[in-house]
Amino acid sequence: MARNKYPEETHQLILDVSTKLFFEKGYDQTSLQDIIDRLGGLTKGAIYHHFRSKEEILIAVVERLSEENNREMAEVRDDPSLTGKEKLEKMFSRSLTNPKQKEMFAVTPNLLENPKLLVYYLKMIAYTVVPDYIVPVIRQGAADGSINTPYPEELADAIMLLTDVWVNPIIYPMTDSQMTNRILLVNELLKPMGIELIKQDMIDFMNECRRAQAGNSGSEQKKNS
Amino acid sequence: MARNKYPEETHQLILDVSTKLFFEKGYDQTSLQDIIDRLGGLTKGAIYHHFRSKEEILIAVVERLSEENNREMAEVRDDPSLTGKEKLEKMFSRSLTNPKQKEMFAVTPNLLENPKLLVYYLKMIAYTVVPDYIVPVIRQGAADGSINTPYPEELADAIMLLTDVWVNPIIYPMTDSQMTNRILLVNELLKPMGIELIKQDMIDFMNECRRAQAGNSGSEQKKNS
DNA sequence: AACCCAAATACATACCGTTGGTATGTAAAA
DNA sequence: TTTTACATACCAACGGTATGTATTTGGGTT
Structure with a gap:
């Protein structure tokens, strides 16, 4: 050959x-x-x-992975029928239920043990996703009145950090109940700006799950120490 | 020798x-x-x-660096004269004005170009700082009524991520005005829980600075792309 | 208190397999 | 005939190990 x-x-x-x-x-x-x-x-x-180096392979890997995601984000961003707030909420629910992420979660130990990959992911978010997809949506929300903030750029960045990094079991290993709590907290943090990442029925559902697991999840947190 | x-x-x-x-x-x-x-x-x-390996040197380096910081945090945590909210605010203002951080900032290019070190810093926060120093303070605040949240552990984690990582020029390179905006946004996000990381006079001061720089900071953001 | 000696300590030296990367060769395609 | 898409052979530098060697330490003896 x-x-x-x-x-x-x-x-x-x-x-x-x-x-x-x-x-x-x-x-x-x-x-x-x-x-x-x-x-x-x-x-x-x-x-x-x-490829010119091992690191260039990594860059190409991350870029290829994010291309599909970016296409989906662009689709939502350019949908003329939605308000800024609605677009943001749609983006979040899509990333939560992303099947590719779940698939990866199965084989990836934890990105904290994979520093270079994690950092490229963070850079991708900070330098591409946020400015190209999130900021325009927040700006639109600020303009159409559905999102209320004097700092659209910073809010975009903070939202992505909280939802795509902090609430991400591939990066931070956590139990289901911890993840639920994080999502509920983020939801509360963003409420004053008019953003509801998850709807009330979803909250009810999660709370039910929490109550169901309340018995055996009490001492769960001490495992990490 | x-x-x-x-x-x-x-x-x-x-x-x-x-x-x-x-x-x-x-x-x-x-x-x-x-x-x-x-x-x-x-x-x-x-x-x-x-040392047993190069990586063990790194671990020792990070641990030695954080020891002094941890002592200061413990001091605030164990101060019986402060409410939970006051302790949190004191911790934040201390980390903002930390002279050692400023010193490091002068020589460190940017932790996003230093993945292993960044990740050890993140781990230190997630696995030591948050559980040992922030969670107790938030719990106290929830108990003494100065902080209002149903998710003390998660709130502790989110606060540290926002204040010690996101608002950290050593990790994310940013202009002074961007940093000001981030701090103001974090302040707003945490207000509903009763937390005021920065006082009104500090906000006024920052806003003045922003107004003073308003002329030349308009197109600053495009530099990153 | 002085002495002795074996064990432990604090390194130096020499060596090793792997690694990312390069220089060059070569056959197939354009 | 030139360019492309590789294969082959080679390299310096890297993190790590095995071993050697003075020096110090600690405990027993006198």
Whole structure:
């Protein structure tokens, strides 16, 4: 096998393999040899033909992962039938129920053990997601009266930090009841601005779950210390 | 020089040198040889006698740095003359004006370029600072009526994330006006719980600064993209 | 208190496998 | 014929280990 007629396939293969390894083992713990071993006969030459460094692979991995997400965000952002507030709430509920996230959660130990990947995720949020998708929506909300804040840019940033980072079991390991509490707290924090990330029926449902688990979740928190 | 009669001096020297390098160059970009070169004649043997790995040096560096901070936090936490709310506000104003942080800010490029160090900082907050110092204070505030929340543990965590991470120029590079806005926003978010991180006179002062800079800070944000 | 000696300490030196990265070669495609 | 898509061979630097060696320490003896 000297040369592939469709090099894009090789490019994607490298990204596929790297994505899996970076999430399963962590970026630092994944060596180029690990990647090569799963490339089915290809060698280091192939990798360095398609990418300039190991870190460039990571960048490409994160970008490819976020592309689909960004498309969905753009779709909501550009929907002319929704207010700013409604768009924000839709974005949140979508990210909560994102099947790809759940899928990843199954294989990823915890991004706190994967510092480089975590940081690229944080950068993606701070430098792309927030300015391109969240800020416009908050601005619209401020304009159409559905969101009330004198700091739209900062609010956008804070919301993403709270909802996409803090309330994210892939980053911070936590029990279901802890996650429920975090969501309810974020919901309360944002209420004065007119934002309701979760609807009342969802809150009722979560509270029911909490009550049901109340018996055995009491001493759960001490496990972490 | 075969052996030091006071090995603790060597131990501290290694930590001193490593701290400086880890912050200036970043953990990944600092090699053991870089450390050795600044040890004044000591060799790799000395390092591996005092520490089991490069990562253990980092852990020791972070722990030593946070020890002083933790003592100060404990002092406030155990002050019997303050309400929970007052303790929280005191902790925040102390961390804002911390001279050591300012000193570090001068030499540290930005913790987003220093993933391992950033993550250890985040872990320190999540697993030590929050449970040991913030949660007790919030709980006291909930008990003495000065803080109003049904989720004391989660609120403690969220507050630390917002105040010690999000509003931290060492982690997120930002202009003075951006930082001012973030602080004002956090202040507003926490107001419904009875917490006022900054007093009205401080807000007035900041707003004055904002008005003074209003002319040249308009297009500042586009620089990041 | 002085002495002795074995064990532990505080390093130095030499060495090792792996790692990310490069330089060069080569066959197929354009 | 040039460019592309790799393979092969090679490299310095890295974190880490194994071993060697003075020096100090601590406990027993005198």
